Amino acid sequence: MLVVIIQCDDVVKRCSGFLCMRDFYERAGKFEGYPPETRYMSMTCGGCCGNITVKLENLAMRLRKEGISKDDVTFHFASCICSENAHRLPCPFMNRMKALLQHKGFGNIVLGTHISKKAEAKRQAGIYRKWE
Numbered sequence: 001m002l003v004v005i006i007q008c009d010d011v012v013k014r015c016s017g018f019l020c021m022r023d024f025y026e027r028a029g030k031f032e033g034y035p036p037e038t039r040y041m042s043m044t045c046g047g048c049c050g051n052i053t054v055k056l057e058n059l060a061m062r063l064r065k066e067g068i069s070k071d072d073v074t075f076h077f078a079s080c081i082c083s084e085n086a087h088r089l090p091c092p093f094m095n096r097m098k099a100l101l102q103h104k105g106f107g108n109i110v111l112g113t114h115i116s117k118k119a120e121a122k123r124q125a126g127i128y129r130k131w132e
């Protein structure tokens with residue numbers, strides 16, 4: 001099993017991705033339930049407007065050479081892509097990226113990674129948009 005985190009190319013200029021990594025290893029946030037041997041990697045969307053096609057083709061080639069089935073891969077859109085947060089509004093191209101993933105045969109897609117308590121409180125208070 002391989003988890004692939006897609007990060008916003010804009011946000012990673014300001015964020016190291018530490019909390020996504022930590023929550024993966026702690027199986028917190030949207031990573032609950034993965035078996036212990038699950039591996040993970042992260043990559044950025046490649047920039048607006050989310051044209052990750054070339055990266056997906058490269059990944060598919062690597063998986064094929066390693067004998068890893070696409071069914072054993074789960075993509076997570078980082079929470080800063082799919083929810084309003086301290087960095088930005090949700091990505092306007094997320095559904096396009098989702099469609100590209102599906103078109104390339106990657107059907108396991110999860111929305112979210114690290115769940116910020118502060119952002120959740122702001123959602124509850126109506127300051128941030130509800131989770132999409």
Ligand code: SF4
Nearest residue numbers: 015019020078079080
């Ligand atoms: S969800 Fe948070 S930690 Fe993960 S990439 Fe986005 S801003 Fe960084």
Ligand code: SF4
Nearest residue numbers: 008009045048050091
């Ligand atoms: S396409 Fe979305 S995720 Fe990628 S850089 Fe633009 S806003 Fe960020």
